[in-house]
Amino acid sequence: MKLFSTERTDVYLLVTDLAEAFQHYLLNNRSHLAPFEPLRNDDYFKLENISSRIINALNDYENKKCLNLVFTLKNESKIIGSINFTNFIFGVFEACYLGFSLDHAYQGKGIMHEALNKSITYVHEKYGMHRIMANHLPDNIRSSKTLEKLGFVKEGYAQSYLKINGVWQDHVLNSLVLS
Template identity: 75%
Template sequence: MKLFSTERTDVYLLTLDHSTSFQRFLLDNRANFAPFEPLRNDEYFAINNISDRIRNALLDYEERKCILMVFTLKNENEIIGSINFTNFIFGVFQACYLGFSLDQAYQGKGLMYEALKGSITYVHDNYKIHRIMANHLPDNLRSNKTLSSLGFAKEGYAQSYLKINGQWQDHILNSLILPE
């Protein structure tokens, strides 16, 4: 289901129709993403496991807990990036977490910025989220630059925050405050 388009991308809700293309995206970028993610075994990349994760994410989407998106170049089918808004909290907090990844072949072209900008607007308009939090490894300069260009502000430094690539690693904590 297409959610919206930007000048150069089409952004979709991640559904079971994307299972094979999403698997290809993950496999093609396995080595590239490894330094920034938890350890992944071969089972993680199996199509039945990917389909199960998508099914579970769709259940959470229906309950307004998250929205997982993928994007392609405009009018194309190959997934080149993913954007995840997770752990929605409503009430007095109105916040969520953002995660994103881009195929290594498309980095440095502003496509992630473009898709994220539209996605943030979509989440703000449809979920009335006030705070989006996004954290990254201290040496992940690309994520730092992308988040900064979108208006995210550094809010802190968390030691031994997440177990990434098999090791507990520090993270820079960032957030974007959206108008009411």
């Protein structure tokens, strides 16, 4: 289900109809994304497991706990990126976490910035999020620069924060505060 478009992209809610295209994206970028993600065994990339994760995420979406998006170049069908807003908290906090990834062949073209910018506006307007938090590995310069261009501010440094690629790794903590 297409939610919106940017100048160069179409952004979709990740639904089971997109499972096969998403599988292709994941497999095509497996080695590229491995240094930034938890260890993934072969089962993670099986279509039935991808479909199951999408169904679980859609249940969370229906309960206003998350929003998992994928995007393509405008009027194309190949998924080239993923944007996830997770752990929605409402009430006095009104915050969530942001995660994102981009196909290795499309880096350095400003496409992720473009898709993220509109996605952040969408989440702010649709869910009323006041704070969006996004963390990255200290040596992930691309993510750091993308977040900075979007207005995220570095708020801290967490030692041994997440187990990435099989190793507990430090992370830079960032947030974007929206009015």
